[in-house]
Amino acid sequence: MGRNFEVPSEMVEPSLAAAGAVLTIDLGAIRENYRRLQARFGSARVAGVVKADGYGLGAARVAQALMAEGCDTFFVAHVCEGVSLRAALGKSPAIYILNGLPPGAEPEAAAAELTPVLNSIGQLAAWRSMARNLAMKLPAAVQVDSGMSRLGMAPSEVEAVAADPQAFDGIDLRLVMSHLACADEPGHQANEAQRLAFEALRASLPAVPAALDNSSGIFLGEPYRYDLARPGAALYGINPTPGLENPMLPVVRLEAKVIQTRTLEEGASVGYGHTFRVAGRLRAATISLGYADGWHRRGAAAAFLDGVRLPFIGRVSMDSIIIDVSALPESRLKEGDLVEVIGPSQTVDDVAMLTGTIGYEVLTSLGCRFHRRYLG
Ligand SMILES: *Cc1c(COP(=O)(O)O)cnc(C)c1O
Numbered sequence: 001m002g003r004n005f006e007v008p009s010e011m012v013e014p015s016l017a018a019a020g021a022v023l024t025i026d027l028g029a030i031r032e033n034y035r036r037l038q039a040r041f042g043s044a045r046v047a048g049v050v051k052a053d054g055y056g057l058g059a060a061r062v063a064q065a066l067m068a069e070g071c072d073t074f075f076v077a078h079v080c081e082g083v084s085l086r087a088a089l090g091k092s093p094a095i096y097i098l099n100g101l102p103p104g105a106e107p108e109a110a111a112a113e114l115t116p117v118l119n120s121i122g123q124l125a126a127w128r129s130m131a132r133n134l135a136m137k138l139p140a141a142v143q144v145d146s147g148m149s150r151l152g153m154a155p156s157e158v159e160a161v162a163a164d165p166q167a168f169d170g171i172d173l174r175l176v177m178s179h180l181a182c183a184d185e186p187g188h189q190a191n192e193a194q195r196l197a198f199e200a201l202r203a204s205l206p207a208v209p210a211a212l213d214n215s216s217g218i219f220l221g222e223p224y225r226y227d228l229a230r231p232g233a234a235l236y237g238i239n240p241t242p243g244l245e246n247p248m249l250p251v252v253r254l255e256a257k258v259i260q261t262r263t264l265e266e267g268a269s270v271g272y273g274h275t276f277r278v279a280g281r282l283r284a285a286t287i288s289l290g291y292a293d294g295w296h297r298r299g300a301a302a303a304f305l306d307g308v309r310l311p312f313i314g315r316v317s318m319d320s321i322i323i324d325v326s327a328l329p330e331s332r333l334k335e336g337d338l339v340e341v342i343g344p345s346q347t348v349d350d351v352a353m354l355t356g357t358i359g360y361e362v363l364t365s366l367g368c369r370f371h372r373r374y375l376g
Helices: 027-040 051-055 059-067 079-089 106-111 121-134 155-163 189-203 216-220 348-354 359-365
Strands: 021-026 073-076 094-097 115-118 138-143 171-177 252-264 282-287 302-305 308-313 321-324 338-342 371-375
Touching (some): 021 027, 021 338, 027 216, 027 371, 051 059, 051 079, 059 073, 059 079, 073 079, 106 121, 115 121, 121 138, 121 155, 121 171, 338 348
Parallel strands (some): 073 094, 094 115, 115 138
Antiparallel strands (some): 021 252, 308 321
């Protein structure tokens, strides 16, 4: 008879000793970033966008930290995300569903007291019938497409809604919103064009609070300041003003564990495909992080220890990466030590640049095998 082990049916969050890497999330920095955005946005309100599990950092933990700063409005993408967030946060905050209402999801959205962002006449009609069936008013936002061509009612749909006196029967319209496609390029002419289109479209809808800005939109200045902002990225430390100094505090630190060290002689080949060959002797370490943890396979990143750069050599594997640690004193590194791959020496935006993507994708790719530490 074998021993009786308790086997969890799902991956549980690993302990520090059992994990391959440690993800540290500074909730205090998220709160400070919220305060900085609020200061920029004047007397208008700032919501928190916590879709995709709070950009990979934990939607419930992030939202609770923001609530402690007075934030009472959250945005997620999916109804299922909204249902989980409602369970974590309780009744008080407003939870908007950016991706709208998929057919059939109306009862779940109503039961969790979510506020769908209605993106089409069909969604508006479905929510209206839900309200009629429940014999109650249901909250909603309407999104209009001001020029991104992604989500929201087209100008012709807005016109049809405006011409229908029964359009909002049973609906408590709380917000009219749109989304900017080029807010991270302040000089882009699309910004002004979208702002003017938004002005025109919302003028034919009921006079309710308006929201246009994501993180970068908050930095476009006074004309873009409506009643509510919807930042995500900037809360998590991603630079909302690319090319300028980052006005936000860093939030994330990712450290990978050294799982083996070795000395490689001249001519040794490293990793899958033998893409790296050792010229002269080098000391190498293998770290416990790979593309299965969301670390992008392409791109020439590095790890850091004591501010010393330790370049990746060879290909990124599924669960490991080999690094050149010759620049460190030999006694500095042993099995079990942690090296930084995201942090003060290499920011989320740096990693994005090095791996050919954006900070958003770096964060939302972060895997579930890390030991997580929350600060603040
Ligand atoms: C994701 C999203 C946001 C947040 O954008 P950031 O650039 O992360 O600030 C705001 N509004 C909508 C509609 C979104 O989809």
